[in-house]
């Protein structure tokens with residue numbers, strides 16, 4: 001289907017055919033859902049043996065009784081899991097509660113209201129506080145900024161990460177920019193892995209940005225590879241040490257999509273100074289994390305190499321679902337310009353761009369045909385995709401057969417919406 005040179009008659013004929021297909025789909029009253037980046041129940045089952053793993057032994061290797069209060073940093077063996085995922089020394093890791101989003105919100109709040117390096121470093125001392133948001137990106141990052149009244153500035157994602165020329169230009173020129181969101185590996189939703197050059201340049205931002213500038217490095221998909229030969233993400237920690245900017249980046253991860261979503265362990269990696277500043281405030285919020293859950297995780301992943309082997313089992317389950325999405329997109333749009341997408345080698349999403357002005361319409365039509373998609377615009381700050389073209393596809397929860405069915409609907413909706421737009425001229 002090549003729209004550029006199509007005659008009005010040809011377009012009208014396609015419209016008729018596609019509208020008939022669309023009506024036939026609607027008559028099936030499907031109920032399919034490609035919205036949320038959640039693990040499927042098969043994936044969750046992989047961790048069921050964590051239940052009861054403690055067998056009455058609640059003591060850590062260094063003698064901490066996990067049944068009692070205390071230990072803001074988390075237990076040593078859980079911190080070792082975070083250190084492994086994020087590639088930093090255990091001394092620079094905190095193991096927290098069940099959610100990295102909570103840790104990110106807490107770290108942002110502390111940086112904003114109290115300062116990570118003393119009261120003078122609090123962002124809220126200044127009239128305007130801004131954050132850089134690579135787009136498309138993760139909606140909940142934007143919600144945190146909105147909640148704290150932080151203004152968001154978008155920068156484009158490229159195939160190597162955020163547009164670093166633009167990022168460097170902005171942070172050097174505007175000291176009210178206090179940070180940037182990053183999902184460096186299998187970025188939500190584009191699947192992009194930041195290149196070595198991008199990682200190095202991000203580590204360098206601490207030298208040109210405001211002194212209290214912090215990159216929020218959300219490595220949520222750090223071990224979520226689908227390929228046997230995954231792309232390696234360069235170490236931001238090492239790059240910062242080399243640049244002398246250790247305090248300019250705070251890293252996050254969790255086991256939400258490794259063990260149980262919402263019942264895993266979250267991690268924060270930061271410089272000694274950042275951890276000290278954070279813990280000063282954290283001590284007012286909690287007497288310590290859920291160490292029993294941390295110990296369960298530590299025992300579950302105690303055997304050497306078990307975490308990577310566990311992630312391979314996840315990959316086996318979800319690979320066919322991703323492959324189904326990609327084969328539908330390739331078959332429908334591989335030889336035309338009706339849409340563009342990135343084929344992720346990991347993570348939880350495939351990002352699809354329609355022609356400008358069609359994402360909302362496609363999501364609406366798919367909804368009418370019984371396929372729920374993430375609302376168009378959700379991948380942009382304030383829900384506003386200026387080109388109205390980005391749609392996030394999350395194929396992990398539905399079965400392969402359901403993904404297949406849903407993608408047939410999706411491509412029909414994209415084609416029909418595009419043909420109608422061309423007809424409307």
Ligand code: PLP
Nearest residue numbers: 037099100101138188220254256
């Ligand atoms: N960060 C990113 C980029 C995510 O995609 C998600 C969940 O979809 C989260 C964080 C949430 O993580 P957690 O469950 O640890 O709060």
